[in-house]
Amino acid sequence: MKIVFLDAKTIGDDIDLSGFYRLGEVVKYDFSTSAEVPKRVEDADVIILNKVEINEETIGNAKKLKLVCVTATGTNNLDKDYLEKRGIQWRNVAGYSTEIVTQHTFAMLFYLMEKLSYYDDYVKSGKYVEDKLFTHFSNTFHELNGKTWGIIGLGAIGSRVAQIAKAFGANVLYYSTSGKNTNLLYEQVDLEALLSLSDIVSVHAPLNENTKGLMDIEKFKMMKKESIFLNLGRGPIVVEKDLVEALENNIIGAAGLDVLCVEPMEKESPFLKIKDRNRLLITPHIGWAAVEARTRLMKTIEAQVCEFFEKCVE
Numbered sequence: 001m002k003i004v005f006l007d008a009k010t011i012g013d014d015i016d017l018s019g020f021y022r023l024g025e026v027v028k029y030d031f032s033t034s035a036e037v038p039k040r041v042e043d044a045d046v047i048i049l050n051k052v053e054i055n056e057e058t059i060g061n062a063k064k065l066k067l068v069c070v071t072a073t074g075t076n077n078l079d080k081d082y083l084e085k086r087g088i089q090w091r092n093v094a095g096y097s098t099e100i101v102t103q104h105t106f107a108m109l110f111y112l113m114e115k116l117s118y119y120d121d122y123v124k125s126g127k128y129v130e131d132k133l134f135t136h137f138s139n140t141f142h143e144l145n146g147k148t149w150g151i152i153g154l155g156a157i158g159s160r161v162a163q164i165a166k167a168f169g170a171n172v173l174y175y176s177t178s179g180k181n182t183n184l185l186y187e188q189v190d191l192e193a194l195l196s197l198s199d200i201v202s203v204h205a206p207l208n209e210n211t212k213g214l215m216d217i218e219k220f221k222m223m224k225k226e227s228i229f230l231n232l233g234r235g236p237i238v239v240e241k242d243l244v245e246a247l248e249n250n251i252i253g254a255a256g257l258d259v260l261c262v263e264p265m266e267k268e269s270p271f272l273k274i275k276d277r278n279r280l281l282i283t284p285h286i287g288w289a290a291v292e293a294r295t296r297l298m299k300t301i302e303a304q305v306c307e308f309f310e311k312c313v314e
Contacts, residue, residue, distance in 0.1 A: 001025070001309060002064075003046045006032040010050040011071055015294050019302045023309070034058055041065065046305055055079035059088075067091065067308050069301050074206065074234075091304045095156055096297040097288035102160040104287035105202055105232055108256035112228050113200075115139045117277040139278075145169030150198030152191070152214075153205025153233060154181045161202060162186055173198060177205045177214070195222035200230070207234035215239065220246035226253040232287050235261040244270040247279050254279050258287040 001024030008017075009030040020026050024045070032040060032049075037058040041047050044062055048069045052058070054077060059065060068083065068090040075092050083090055111117065118139045122128060128136065149165040151158045154174040162172045162185070172186045175194045182188065191214075195201060201223065205211050215231075216239040223229065229252055231238050240261055246252045260269070263285055274280045288294075 001045045002027065002043060003048065003305065004041055004044040005029060006037060006040065006047055006049040006052045011294055011298060012289070014291065015298050017298060019299070020305070023302075023305060038062075046308075048301060049077075051077060053077050054083070054090075056082050067305065069304055071297055071301060073097075076207070089308065091301070091308075093297050093300045093304075096300060097290075097293045098156045098160050100290040100293045101157050101204075101232055101287045102164060103290075104258060104283070105157075105161050105204075105230060106164065108230055108232075108258070108281055108283070109144075109200060109202075109228060111281055112254040112256055112278070113144065114141045115278055117281075143169075144200075147171070147199040148173060148197055149200045149202070150174070150189075150194040151186075152194070152201065152203045153177055153211075154183055154186070155204060155206075157232070158202075158204035159183060161204060165200075170200075177208075177210045191219070192222055195219055196224070198227060199224060200228045202230040203233040203237055205233045205237060207236055211237045213237070213239050215243070217242035217245055217251075220251050223252050225250065228253055229255045231255075231257045231259055233259065235259040235263065241270045244274065247274060254281075256281040256283075258283045259285055 003020055003024055003026045005028040007030070008028040029040060032052055034053055034057065037052060038061050041059055041062040043064055045064050046067045046069065047065065048071060050071045054068055056079065065088055068078065068088060070078065070090065070092040073092055073094045075090065078090055080090070119136070122136060145168060147170050149170040149172050151162055151172065151174040154162065154176055158174065162174065166172050173189050173194050174183065174186050175189060175191045203215070214237050220242060243255055247255060271280065271282060
């Protein structure tokens with residue numbers, strides 16, 4: 001069996017992939033363009049990828065190909081009709097990052113909610129040395145207890161966020177973007193109600209026809225002036241220029257983003273002109289990337305290949 005990794009760098013260099021070498025020949029490419037893929041997969045039995053487009057153009061000459069494994073939950077980059085036509089099976093991985101994305105959600109919230117950038121800068125600037133009071137009160141903040149947290153997308157991650165938010169004493173509302181998720185533990189409301197009632201709004205939804213461009217300027221105008229908006233779903237769920245407008249005009253209080261419409265960030269990104277770290281926090285799509293989550297992801301992929309070929313070597 002020949003296993004080809006098309007963009008191995010997307011899972012990091014620190015994850016143990018030795019189990020794959022026990023299954024057959026392994027070839028790893030750091031990255032692959034669409035033009036490079038056809039030659040690289042022509043004799044592959046299995047291809048493993050994250051972002052590479054898989055369609056007739058890229059794998060049309062891969063005559064031995066039997067299995068495509070995506071090192072992610074989303075599979076928008078797969079032409080599933082073509083794979084079915086060829087009799088090529090595909091696998092993805094769900095649930096591997098629930099804990100770390102939830103953790104990152106709260107890390108981003110508390111950074112913004114407790115004005116941690118301001119207070120860290122205040123101390124490191126030396127100003128605290130000159131204080132007469134042991135506490136500095138100039139940039140006030142509030143407890144999460146008693147606040148209303150609105151969740152857009154109550155899947156596995158959204159549900160875990162809801163559970164922990166409730167443990168902190170928050171009142172949890174949710175809006176199902178598909179209309180299919182129902183959870184009697186929390187109050188389900190329409191999007192307008194969620195936005196107008198919530199002190200914190202976090203997005204944990206997939207990107208699809210229901211969510212693309214969902215959060216535009218009209219939606220931000222529905223939110224409370226001091227509210228915090230978090231997007232840990234997919235970048236294109238937010239109209240980025242509209243979020244910039246909402247921040248610049250004090251329509252909302254602050255925003256935290258782990259995902260952008262284009263990744264890595266474009267030079268022309270409207271977010272680059274916002275320098276206030278108390279108002280805008282952006283992390284470079286790291287919410288899923290804890291060592292434990294990436295290890296769990298690749299062990300799942302390894303097991304999928306083993307199961308497919310019934311060749312699990314101890």
